[in-house]
Amino acid sequence: MPRDLDLRKVRYFVALAEELHYGRAAQRLHIAQPVLSRQIRALEAELGAVLFVRDRRGATLTPAGRTLLDDAPALLAAADAARRRVAREARGAGTFTIGFMPGLIVTAVAAAMEECRPGLRVEVVRTGWDDQVEVLRDGRADVSYVRLPVDGRDLRLVDVAEEPRVVVLAATHRLACKDVVALADLAGEHLLQNPDAVPEWRRVATEMRSTVPRVAEEVRYSVEEKLEHVARGRGIAVLPESVARFYQRPDVTVATIVDIGPSRVALAWESARRSPLIRDFTALATRGPSVVARP
Structure with a gap:
């Protein structure tokens, strides 16, 4: 046997x-x-x-x-x-944890979950590009609001929102006076993030240069670190509009990218889990307030 x-x-x-x-x-x-x-x-x-x-x-x-x-x-x-999840429940915590990416606001849906489930404590954990689904796999979060694309193996994904993507430039950049740009305008720039997050830019840049474009030596920059490098003229960052607005500062400027798709936000959880809390939260999240802050 x-x-x-x-x-x-x-x-x-x-x-x-x-x-x-x-x-x-x-x-x-x-x-x-x-x-x-x-x-x-x-x-x-x-x-x-x-x-x-x-x-x-x-x-x-x-x-x-x-x-x-x-x-x-x-x-x-x-x-x-x-x-980790069993230990958390054994301590009598009665908690439910939501992961969320920068620029997203989960206050309203977290409060609604606590109201729906009296006695439940809803916690939150801020994620980044590299761990937005790992927090599900390692047990730190029960659900996670992710920005697509992600590695969706063994996950359930439900689209919940989308928003425009913008480029963040130094205030002294040659394109700083423009409100709108195209990917071709950015093809020669140094991208300060993982190109997998912006495959449209990589495709256009590769076609225009006939070579694989140069990207950041270190692609694990946080949003704050990206903006520090942008402000010093070391490159550009392509961000969801809400993220750029949340982190606005006087030494950088923002332009809308006209020929790129929106940033899509999805709610993710492990497909093998059968938690009634996840079921309840999913129902709230799909019919409740948007997690994307609108201007």
Whole structure:
């Protein structure tokens, strides 16, 4: 009879797969090397597959090992998230947590959720481009307002709003006097964000330059950090209109981009979850006030 996958052994496997050296992996795990070897052999026996080829220099992943390494992070993250949610409920917290991206306002819908569920405490967590769905997978949030596109694997997504996108420029920029610009006007600029967030700009820039455009060396800038660099003339940022308005400052200016689609906002949650709280919140969110602040 097949045995359930032992997550402790999977954690040991990941450490070894990343180190590719039994001694270093054992040190990282704070266990003896013979213990690690036994646990890996036991995992291979449970799976009926050889995961590593061992030699004098260390270890090498087999094709089966590479497959498990692809799947292991999601398995471990899901287990950690479930453990975090259970611990939170065991403390008697009775909480529900909403993730939200910059520029979005969740005050009204959070208050409506507390009114709908007396005794429930609704918490919020501010997210960024890189963790707006990770907060769901690691258990920090029950639902999250995300700005599309996102990696939607194992998630339910419901569109709730959209708004124009604008470019933020230094007040001294050559285009600073314009209220409206086109993507072609921005093709030669240095983009201070992950190009996956603005694929339209990347496409136009690539076509006009006949090369892959230069992007920020560090694409994990927060909104505040982007604006600091913009103000100093180091590049541009493409933002949802509400975000640019919320963070307005005198040394930057904003122009509407005429040939780009809107920023779409969706409510996301893990599709495997069957929480009645998520069901109630989704009903409120889809018929209640917009989370996008209007001028």
